[in-house]
Amino acid sequence: MNHLIAPSVLAADFANLQRDITMVNESEADWFHIDIMDGVFVPNISFGFPVLEAIRKYAGKPLDVHLMITDPDRYLEAFAKAGASVITVHYEACPHLHRTIAAIKDLGCKAGVALNPHTPVHLLEDIIQDVDLVLIMSVNPGFGGQKFIQRTFEKIRTLKLMAAERNNSLLVEVDGGVNLSNAGKLLSCGANVLVAGNFVFTANDPKSVISDLKNLTPGLIGV
Ligand SMILES: O=C(CO)[C@H](O)[C@H](O)COP(=O)(O)O
Numbered sequence: 001m002n003h004l005i006a007p008s009v010l011a012a013d014f015a016n017l018q019r020d021i022t023m024v025n026e027s028e029a030d031w032f033h034i035d036i037m038d039g040v041f042v043p044n045i046s047f048g049f050p051v052l053e054a055i056r057k058y059a060g061k062p063l064d065v066h067l068m069i070t071d072p073d074r075y076l077e078a079f080a081k082a083g084a085s086v087i088t089v090h091y092e093a094c095p096h097l098h099r100t101i102a103a104i105k106d107l108g109c110k111a112g113v114a115l116n117p118h119t120p121v122h123l124l125e126d127i128i129q130d131v132d133l134v135l136i137m138s139v140n141p142g143f144g145g146q147k148f149i150q151r152t153f154e155k156i157r158t159l160k161l162m163a164a165e166r167n168n169s170l171l172v173e174v175d176g177g178v179n180l181s182n183a184g185k186l187l188s189c190g191a192n193v194l195v196a197g198n199f200v201f202t203a204n205d206p207k208s209v210i211s212d213l214k215n216l217t218p219g220l221i222g223v
């Protein structure tokens, strides 16, 4: 399967949100990555439903919602109603992850689980067969524009080995500090979805940056 590109709207210009959404619609991007931060699970607050609904009004591609919030079960239905196609919750925020994943699927969404940089992949051993997607955080969640953590490459390789045995349709998404210097290596390690925020939205020509990420050959460039 060809890899997917999910520009992170967190790095868009919120005073020109419609313009930036139109740019993504017209680009080779596959999904809109939507970061929801509650100021408790992570030390930052991003945006909530009114902004999400404004994004949805113009977005012509699936919404990939990354919930960096405590007790996400309270809001799953609201995010599904707000138009999420993928809902990803954090492993660290879900004491009853199996139940949470089932609830997301019952709402008709793809279900994802995200791991913070310090959380080992092997903790997913008893849930990997139930999820559609695993999101590997390659920065500590909470902010865009941070430096990519090199250890991520090894985590993806370990996760792919687990997925080969237990869930061969699993999507592996990487989020944080993704750019053209690490994207090729991420793909060669087995990443299927690349999230990119600042690298896309601070570029002079964001559409061509999205094309570069989309048309990258695995392993050609890597650090
Ligand atoms: O989940 C996130 C932060 O917690 C963002 O999706 C991520 O940081 C993307 O932004 P950038 O590519 O600028 O690092």
Ligand SMILES: [Fe+2]
Pocket: 008, 033, 034, 035, 066, 175, 195
């Ligand atoms: Fe994210």
